[in-house]
Amino acid sequence: MRIEVKDLRYSYGEAKVLSNIALDGVSLTVEEGDFFGIIGQTGSGKTTFVQHLNGLIKLGKDCGSIKVGGYDLGDKKCDFKALRASLGMVFQYPEYQLFAETVFDDVAFGVKNFMPEVSLEKTQEMVKEALTTVGLNYDKIKDKSPFDLSGGQKRRVAIAGVIVTKPEVLVLDEPVAGLDPVGKREFISLLHRLHGSFVKTIILVSHDMDLVAENCTKAAIFSHGKIYAVGSPKEIFSRYEELQNLGLDLPVTAYLTRALENNGVKINSDFTVDGFINAVRIKTNGKIDGGEL
Amino acid sequence: MALLNAENVSFSYDKRIKAVKNVSLSANEGEYIAVIGHNGSGKSTLAKLFNGLMRPDEGNITVDGFSVLEKKHTFEIRKRVGVVFQNPDNQLVASIVEDDVAFGPENLGVPRAEIKERIDFALSAVGMEKFRHSSPTRLSGGQKQRIAIAGVLALKPKILVLDESTAMLDPQGRKEVLQVVKKLNKEQKVTVITITHYMDEVVDADTVYVMNDGEIALKGTPAEIFKQKDRLKGYGLELPLAAEIADKLIARGVRLPDGILTEERLAEELCALKSKI
Numbered sequence: 001m002r003i004e005v006k007d008l009r010y011s012y013g014e015a016k017v018l019s020n021i022a023l024d025g026v027s028l029t030v031e032e033g034d035f036f037g038i039i040g041q042t043g044s045g046k047t048t049f050v051q052h053l054n055g056l057i058k059l060g061k062d063c064g065s066i067k068v069g070g071y072d073l074g075d076k077k078c079d080f081k082a083l084r085a086s087l088g089m090v091f092q093y094p095e096y097q098l099f100a101e102t103v104f105d106d107v108a109f110g111v112k113n114f115m116p117e118v119s120l121e122k123t124q125e126m127v128k129e130a131l132t133t134v135g136l137n138y139d140k141i142k143d144k145s146p147f148d149l150s151g152g153q154k155r156r157v158a159i160a161g162v163i164v165t166k167p168e169v170l171v172l173d174e175p176v177a178g179l180d181p182v183g184k185r186e187f188i189s190l191l192h193r194l195h196g197s198f199v200k201t202i203i204l205v206s207h208d209m210d211l212v213a214e215n216c217t218k219a220a221i222f223s224h225g226k227i228y229a230v231g232s233p234k235e236i237f238s239r240y241e242e243l244q245n246l247g248l249d250l251p252v253t254a255y256l257t258r259a260l261e262n263n264g265v266k267i268n269s270d271f272t273v274d275g276f277i278n279a280v281r282i283k284t285n286g287k288i289d290g291g292e293l
Numbered sequence: 294m295a296l297l298n299a300e301n302v303s304f305s306y307d308k309r310i311k312a313v314k315n316v317s318l319s320a321n322e323g324e325y326i327a328v329i330g331h332n333g334s335g336k337s338t339l340a341k342l343f344n345g346l347m348r349p350d351e352g353n354i355t356v357d358g359f360s361v362l363e364k365k366h367t368f369e370i371r372k373r374v375g376v377v378f379q380n381p382d383n384q385l386v387a388s389i390v391e392d393d394v395a396f397g398p399e400n401l402g403v404p405r406a407e408i409k410e411r412i413d414f415a416l417s418a419v420g421m422e423k424f425r426h427s428s429p430t431r432l433s434g435g436q437k438q439r440i441a442i443a444g445v446l447a448l449k450p451k452i453l454v455l456d457e458s459t460a461m462l463d464p465q466g467r468k469e470v471l472q473v474v475k476k477l478n479k480e481q482k483v484t485v486i487t488i489t490h491y492m493d494e495v496v497d498a499d500t501v502y503v504m505n506d507g508e509i510a511l512k513g514t515p516a517e518i519f520k521q522k523d524r525l526k527g528y529g530l531e532l533p534l535a536a537e538i539a540d541k542l543i544a545r546g547v548r549l550p551d552g553i554l555t556e557e558r559l560a561e562e563l564c565a566l567k568s569k570i
């Protein structure tokens with residue numbers, strides 16, 4: 001499913017008051033297959049934007065258009081339940097949204113809610129598959145109360161509840177915040193695993209520039225409710241000065257590349273860690289070759 | 294005697310499994326301490342024990358000489374130990390930002406006139422002066438967390454405990470808060486105990502404690518701690534990314550010195566290695 005947003009506008013309250021404007025004409029296309037990063041300062045509109053994609057925030061009249069595959073979110077007849085089954089949304093700190101008495105009920109909720117036609121037996125199968133996918137043992141965990149789980153387990157359950165309907169598009173808003181290093185690494189490999197299976201497209205909102213540089217195929221920078229730039233991580237993160245002016249950090253690889261460039265050493269990489277390391281030209285004496293600048 | 298002294302502290306939520314086991318930690322006035330450890334290793338439990346939100350089952354903690362075991366000291370301890378937690382939504386109480394920041398000092402009986410001063414100080418420290426009269430519900434997550442930090446700063450605590458409080462901030466916000474915290478630490482000798490998963494927040498600490506399954510597994514300077522890569526991995530931790538990259542470059546034959554922890558230092562060392570010919 002291709003996602004096409006055109007000239008999206010949104011205000012919290014009256015648009016006449018400038019400070020109410022959260023989205024100020026955002027146009028963005030995310031192609032099927034993208035692992036798409038969204039970066040930008042706090043308050044730049046990232047969350048407001050992604051919350052539009054499944055209709056959580058209603059597209060206002062004359063406020064632009066949103067198309068997700070065949071779904072036209074501006075159309076009165078748009079089937080939002082079906083949309084939400086195929087575009088899954090993982091919020092910030094999703095573990096705070098667990099509510100059911102058992103893990104099973106929590107994960108099954110997505111099926112019951114968005115796919116009411118599915119049988120109980122099939123639901124059970126889907127819940128089992130979802131919990132297994134996120135690395136949890138179905139038999140051991142299904143009857144537990146979500147509140148008795150560790151933070152990391154809770155987050156997995158929350159994610160199982162989103163992927164249980166096998167969404168084609170997965171949108172995640174700051175999903176690694178608060179995870180420990182191992183939890184973060186496992187989480188990212190889960191995303192890649194999902195991206196290689198039924199999930200075709202991932203949209204990831206993150207403040208972690210290293211994460212975006214390492215994992216995303218494309219990225220957009222939000223600034224003051226507008227899109228500032230879209231491109232590959234290589235294109236985005238080589239705009240060193242602009243990123244800094246926007247209050248954004250550079251990934252470590254881009255930071256090093258800039259420092260070396262300012263010293264007359266050109267490193268041409270995609271800003272992944274291995275890409276960077278392999279692009280450094282090392283002389284036999286352990287020094288670094290400047291190359292042509 | 295250290296400002297905060299924890300001796301052989303143990304705590305269990307269910308009287309079965311110990312969330313914190315035999316932990317000893319001391320914090321001197323003006324010290325900057327970082328506590329790292331995998332999720333569930335007991336860091337937040339420790340933070341709650343430090344300001345008397347919970348009491349140790351075994352061992353004792355004293356703050357400025359006041360023991361957390363004595364109920365009557367709760368007030369004195371809260372005044373001295375301010376904790377900022379992870380989730381700002383659970384920490385904001387009032388419907389106007391300035392009232393929220395004033396809440397703590399008012400509860401501690403700070404005179405009216407001084408409260409205004411403290412609000413000014415705390416809000417400017419976190420860069421949120423503009424939002425003084427706003428409603429916290431209208432702020433995004435990172436902005437809310439800065440208000441929560443301001444609320445604690447307004448108590449002018451001697452010890453500031455940050456329990457992953459920068460996890461939700463953007464790089465700019467995180468830098469601002471770290472700057473504020475470092476400034477409070479340097480200029481006003483506020484003791485800082487920061488619990489974090491950001492390894493780059495650890496590299497400037499005076500002392501690092503590594504927790505594993507409720508126990509203190511390692512204690513040392515950042516350089517001493519990050520030298521032990523394999524042990525850290527065993528505890529579910531990692532090196533700062535710059536140190537990871539330095540290691541990989543060394544493995545490829547780049548003649549970098551050992552012990553590089555920050556991107557600034559790595560950039561310097563790499564630039565110094567530029568071949569003249």
Ligand SMILES: Nc1ncnc2c1ncn2[C@@H]1O[C@H](COP(=O)(O)OP(=O)(O)O)[C@@H](O)[C@H]1O
Binds near residue numbers: 022041046
């Ligand atoms: N529920 C809300 N009510 C009013 N204003 C809001 C609300 N949520 C966000 N805003 C405002 O909208 C703007 C964009 O916020 P948000 O989309 O959360 O940005 P980001 O996710 O990039 O931090 C900010 O100025 C923020 O203060």
Ligand SMILES: Nc1ncnc2c1ncn2[C@@H]1O[C@H](COP(=O)(O)OP(=O)(O)O)[C@@H](O)[C@H]1O
Binds near residue numbers: 331332334338
């Ligand atoms: N309120 C609670 N009730 C019961 N167990 C808890 C509670 N809070 C934490 N625990 C348990 O105590 C242990 C330590 O948790 P915590 O201090 O939150 O670790 P950390 O902050 O390092 O992630 C974990 O096993 C956790 O499941």
Ligand SMILES: [Mg+2]
Binds near residue numbers: 046047048173433434
């Ligand atoms: Mg957001």
Ligand SMILES: [Mg+2]
Binds near residue numbers: 333336337338
């Ligand atoms: Mg914790």
